[in-house]
Amino acid sequence: MGDENTALSTNEVRHVMRRTGFGAPPKDLDKLLKKVGYAPTRGNIAGELLSYKPKLFKPGGRESYTAHNKWVSYLQKPKSPLQEKLVLFWHDHFATQASVVGEMKIMRGQVRLLHEYAKGNFKDFVKEINRDAAMMEMLDTVRNRKAVPNENYSREVQELFTLGVEDFAGNPNYDQNDVSQVARAFTGWDYEYPKGTAYFDTDQHDFAIDFPSRGPKVLFQTHGGFGPAGRDFAVGGEGEPEIDTVTDILFDHTDTDGDNTIARRITRRLLRFFCHDDYANPGPAEIAIIDQIIADSGFATTWDLAALYRTIFVHDVFFETSGVAPYGVATKKAVKWPVDYFISTLRLTGMKLRTRDKRVLGGSYDGAFGHLTQMGQVLLEPPSVFGWNWDTDWISSSTLLARYRFARDIVAARGSGRFRPDKLIDLELTDPGQIVDAVGDSLGIPDQVTAAERQIYIAYLTDNGANPTLDLGDDDVLNTKLHGLYALIMQSPAFQLH
Amino acid sequence: MTVSRRKFLQGATAGALLGPTLFNHALVRRSLANAIGNRYLVVIFLDGGNDGVNTITPIDDGGATLRQAYDAHRDTGGGGCNLPSGNLLSIGVDPISGANLGLHPSLQGLHDLHTQKSAVAFIQGCGYPDYDLSHDTSRAIWQSANRQGAPLPGGWVGRHLAGCYGPLDVPAVAVDYRLPADFGTNATSVLAINRLEYFGFPYDYYDGGDVAAKRAAFDAIHAEASGTGQAQFDYIGNSGASTLISSEAYPQLHDLYQGARPAWDAQYSALDTGLARDLREVAKMIYGVEESVPDVAARYFQCRTGGYDTHSGQGGEDPQGRHGTLHSELGDSLKVFYEDLEDMGVVDDVAVLVWSEFSRRIQQNNTGTDHGSQGPMLLIGGEVKGGIFGNHPNINAVALNGDGNTPYTQVAADPFRSTDFRDVYGSILKQWAGMTHNDVLTMMPLDSGAAADYWTVEDFDLDLFLP
Numbered sequence: 001m002g003d004e005n006t007a008l009s010t011n012e013v014r015h016v017m018r019r020t021g022f023g024a025p026p027k028d029l030d031k032l033l034k035k036v037g038y039a040p041t042r043g044n045i046a047g048e049l050l051s052y053k054p055k056l057f058k059p060g061g062r063e064s065y066t067a068h069n070k071w072v073s074y075l076q077k078p079k080s081p082l083q084e085k086l087v088l089f090w091h092d093h094f095a096t097q098a099s100v101v102g103e104m105k106i107m108r109g110q111v112r113l114l115h116e117y118a119k120g121n122f123k124d125f126v127k128e129i130n131r132d133a134a135m136m137e138m139l140d141t142v143r144n145r146k147a148v149p150n151e152n153y154s155r156e157v158q159e160l161f162t163l164g165v166e167d168f169a170g171n172p173n174y175d176q177n178d179v180s181q182v183a184r185a186f187t188g189w190d191y192e193y194p195k196g197t198a199y200f201d202t203d204q205h206d207f208a209i210d211f212p213s214r215g216p217k218v219l220f221q222t223h224g225g226f227g228p229a230g231r232d233f234a235v236g237g238e239g240e241p242e243i244d245t246v247t248d249i250l251f252d253h254t255d256t257d258g259d260n261t262i263a264r265r266i267t268r269r270l271l272r273f274f275c276h277d278d279y280a281n282p283g284p285a286e287i288a289i290i291d292q293i294i295a296d297s298g299f300a301t302t303w304d305l306a307a308l309y310r311t312i313f314v315h316d317v318f319f320e321t322s323g324v325a326p327y328g329v330a331t332k333k334a335v336k337w338p339v340d341y342f343i344s345t346l347r348l349t350g351m352k353l354r355t356r357d358k359r360v361l362g363g364s365y366d367g368a369f370g371h372l373t374q375m376g377q378v379l380l381e382p383p384s385v386f387g388w389n390w391d392t393d394w395i396s397s398s399t400l401l402a403r404y405r406f407a408r409d410i411v412a413a414r415g416s417g418r419f420r421p422d423k424l425i426d427l428e429l430t431d432p433g434q435i436v437d438a439v440g441d442s443l444g445i446p447d448q449v450t451a452a453e454r455q456i457y458i459a460y461l462t463d464n465g466a467n468p469t470l471d472l473g474d475d476d477v478l479n480t481k482l483h484g485l486y487a488l489i490m491q492s493p494a495f496q497l498h
Numbered sequence: 499m500t501v502s503r504r505k506f507l508q509g510a511t512a513g514a515l516l517g518p519t520l521f522n523h524a525l526v527r528r529s530l531a532n533a534i535g536n537r538y539l540v541v542i543f544l545d546g547g548n549d550g551v552n553t554i555t556p557i558d559d560g561g562a563t564l565r566q567a568y569d570a571h572r573d574t575g576g577g578g579c580n581l582p583s584g585n586l587l588s589i590g591v592d593p594i595s596g597a598n599l600g601l602h603p604s605l606q607g608l609h610d611l612h613t614q615k616s617a618v619a620f621i622q623g624c625g626y627p628d629y630d631l632s633h634d635t636s637r638a639i640w641q642s643a644n645r646q647g648a649p650l651p652g653g654w655v656g657r658h659l660a661g662c663y664g665p666l667d668v669p670a671v672a673v674d675y676r677l678p679a680d681f682g683t684n685a686t687s688v689l690a691i692n693r694l695e696y697f698g699f700p701y702d703y704y705d706g707g708d709v710a711a712k713r714a715a716f717d718a719i720h721a722e723a724s725g726t727g728q729a730q731f732d733y734i735g736n737s738g739a740s741t742l743i744s745s746e747a748y749p750q751l752h753d754l755y756q757g758a759r760p761a762w763d764a765q766y767s768a769l770d771t772g773l774a775r776d777l778r779e780v781a782k783m784i785y786g787v788e789e790s791v792p793d794v795a796a797r798y799f800q801c802r803t804g805g806y807d808t809h810s811g812q813g814g815e816d817p818q819g820r821h822g823t824l825h826s827e828l829g830d831s832l833k834v835f836y837e838d839l840e841d842m843g844v845v846d847d848v849a850v851l852v853w854s855e856f857s858r859r860i861q862q863n864n865t866g867t868d869h870g871s872q873g874p875m876l877l878i879g880g881e882v883k884g885g886i887f888g889n890h891p892n893i894n895a896v897a898l899n900g901d902g903n904t905p906y907t908q909v910a911a912d913p914f915r916s917t918d919f920r921d922v923y924g925s926i927l928k929q930w931a932g933m934t935h936n937d938v939l940t941m942m943p944l945d946s947g948a949a950a951d952y953w954t955v956e957d958f959d960l961d962l963f964l965p
Contacts, residue, residue: 084735140866143810148863152809155869159632176631176901335734362705374692376675384545384804386634389676392733396690397741398675400734401697408700452722460715480706488700488715493723493734 001115004043011447013040015322018498021081023344040323046313052080058112062378064098069358071379072368075343086118089273094129095387096138098380106133106196119306123251133196140182146187146206154183164265167255174223181219185242200240225254263300270484289317291387325450333497335391338375347445354417362413374402406421407490411483427472432461533662533932540799540850544876546807548858550873557583560597567894577865581815592890595914603815604822607829616884619962623888624919625872627906627952637855641680643920643942654923656683657941670798673776678800687740694752699745747793751786762838774831775800781838810866846880849930860893871903881964888917909950924958
């Protein structure tokens with residue numbers, strides 16, 4: 001059992017960088033190591049990464065295409081890679097589609113909100129999201145009126161943003177009556193167009209006296225551990241206060257094991273994000289770790305996300321995917337998100353997105369938007385309110401080809417904005433094994449290439465031994481073999497994982 | 499040294515430059531088992547929950563009070579979702595209630611296939627017991643078709659494929675970036691090809707005679723990964739290998755089709771909708787199989803079209819409204835696809851199944867509809883027996899559940915008895931895809947529970963196809 005004083009190897013620091021940011025380029029690795037006096041421990045690295053002061057980035061542009069490109073451009077050199085990784089997690093969690101929202105001003109506002117709260121207090125975060133103009137537009141809060149309540153947000157705030165449909169034991173966390181009742185609490189909320197400031201319209205709110213047929217304003221009479229009386233959400237005053245009262249009640253919800261439902265679900269999702277897919281459907285061993293992390297961080301009472309992240313980053317579970325090659329049945333890995341693949345590949349190869357459509361001046365004419373569309377993850381356009389499907393669901397023949405194509409575009413970039421391997425490795429190297437190692441090092445995965453893979457790369461460089469040494473000063477050798485090796489590694493299964 | 503891009507790509511797609519595969523996972527071959535024979539199955543998913551009551555709508559009351567109930571729930575004013583009975587496109591009579599039924603006026607294309615070809619089975623009231631109103635959960639139930647039994651892997655099409663094909667086959671293609679869960683299986687390869695034209699393997703244009711070496715290395719790296727036993731490495735190793743080989747076979751289908759069928763190609767373009775473009779990709783692949791293009795043997799296809807979650811701004815019969823636009827996209831593209839297949843001489847070998855994860859609330863909200871229970875499925879094809887199957891859901895206020903939705907019922911005497919979607923799947927697998935009754939039942943086990951409330955007696959003999 002490690003803890004925050006456990007020392008980290010350089011490869012483990014690379015792992016931390018891969019999982020909390022966008023790859024481990026040698027320069028960034030050195031910068032991070034220097035900050036901890038070249039004596040990295042789980043605790044000091046986590047503290048360093050979490051010390052960022054939130055930068056309230058919001059992508060400009062009148063259209064989601066432009067905003068997407070500005071966001072992606074920013075990710076090439078973010079102030080804190082961890083903050084951006086967290087924002088991507090929350091963008092998926094509170095999935096909102098710019099195409100549904102329509103007005104980019106309010107969509108931007110939500111991206112700013114994600115930046116502000118990504119390591120903040122989760123309960124406050126949800127309360128802000130409840131009043132976020134883009135979310136009110138996305139899930140119809142603005143169309144949720146007393147005469148005919150619209151249940152869209154009410155359902156999703158429970159199903160997706162907080163409780164989940166079922167608890168770990170497979171029992172439902174709420175029923176249709178809870179959905180109808182929460183919808184009542186949210187009636188009357190709207191926002192000023194196009195500024196996005198939320199306001200409460202008393203005239204559109206459902207007051208109990210006007211709608212006796214809808215029953216008492218009570219939640220969770222059968223679920224949530226509140227007993228048959230449930231919880232009265234008009235108790236703090238009817239009208240404007242209900243939106244927060246309901247949220248407070250949700251955060252008190254306990255599952256059939258008697259544990260806090262939201263704390264368990266959010267921790268589970270974060271472990272799935274930062275660790276691996278065993279946390280998609282946790283068994284007893286995973287649940288024990290989830291509960292331990294909640295207890296150690298105090299998350300179920302403080303809702304402090306920074307403390308939760310820190311507890312995860314010093315826990316053994318976070319290092320389960322740091323495995324060094326070779327891999328076997330027991331090895332844990334996770335598939336990189338497309339945006340992660342795209343951004344880390346750029347950062348590791350030192351390539352920059354150019355021109356208005358943000359492309360690598362390489363093989364295809366695709367810009368960032370085209371590449372990420374084909375890889376299956378366009379920012380600001382999650383496929384639905386459910387966000388994206390993770391892990392191997394990112395992988396299909398189509399999305400793999402898109403990744404291969406982007407890797408090709410990078411090495412095929414010649415002329416202005418060309419691929420510059422001379423800046424990544426020493427071109428004086430002639431030994432194929434040393435070249436493979438240097439390329440692996442520059443791509444931040446020296447520990448992730450198996451001996452067998454190394455032999456395949458050497459066989460490729462030497463044409464099965466026909467040319468036992470390489471002259472990288474020869475343009476033809478450089479352009480075929482070294483560019484080719486970079487593409488092969490970036491297209492390899494190991495590079496799709498972290 | 500350099501080869502022009504065009505010339506290079508031609509060489510690459512033809513496979514001439516590349517020599518025989520070094521990789522032992524030769525995933526593309528003509529299928530071994532021919533359960534479906536020379537037929538095809540196309541599955542179209544309407545993502546978001548299609549409003550069934552505004553897809554097939556009662557024109558009158560018949561012997562019940564369906565139209566009255568409909569008018570009571572659906573507003574006629576501005577923002578209302580009411581479809582006036584006079585403009586509905588008549589398709590026939592509800593079998594037991596006797597009400598005349600009609601399609602949304604924007605489903606003209608589908609109506610044409612009904613009136614001109616008698617090629618549409620309208621299967622009403624499709625659902626399952628204890629319906630779930632979450633998109634995610636309900637979609638998963640439809641895709642797995644296995645709610646109450648012991649967990650079975652994959653989706654309903656996927657389990658069928660696993661029974662008929664091996665790891666060396668590629669029997670199915672989704673026209674998408676993602677793989678749909680109903681086609682999920684680990685036993686055989688399912689491709690996701692969003693656009694055939696761009697499915698070629700991306701080599702660097704700076705060739706230097708190195709392509710064969712690159713290909714061999716790519717092959718070897720993926721063979722290595724797929725042998726580790728590590729879940730994600732295995733998966734990506736296998737997927738990468740089948741992608742490489744398929745990328746050398748499938749892209750040519752685009753040019754082949756465009757060259758041979760330019761007038762049909764233009765018809766899809768003229769519709770200018772996502773579903774039309776996706777169905778055109780299916781048409782290209784079917785054409786390729788019919789033309790015996792080597793290493794192209796897919797018989798199962800999937801398309802997905804979204805936007806059906808019409809909580810607001812649904813629109814009534816307004817052709818520019820959200821639901822109207824979706825309906826014309828669906829009906830018009832199905833019509834062109836059908837006629838294209840007919841012209842190819844293959845329409846009698848194709849069945850198209852259309853489904854959605856649920857229908858919508860009978861009572862509208864202010865300008866749209868919330869999540870509901872049972873809705874219609876459609877089956878279209880040259881050998882499909884046209885007409886109305888199953889019963890219209892009971893939308894009378896007194897019959898609705900507390901949540902405002904039609905309950906699922908298997909009471910035989912009920913004039914509004916529901917259709918279990920698994921009976922529709924089962925009938926297709928049995929009658930169209932050549933599975934035995936028992937095999938279907940094994941891969942789609944019955945529910946346990948009361949016969950009136952659950953799916954406890956299978957009916958895989960819905961009369962959906964011509965004799």
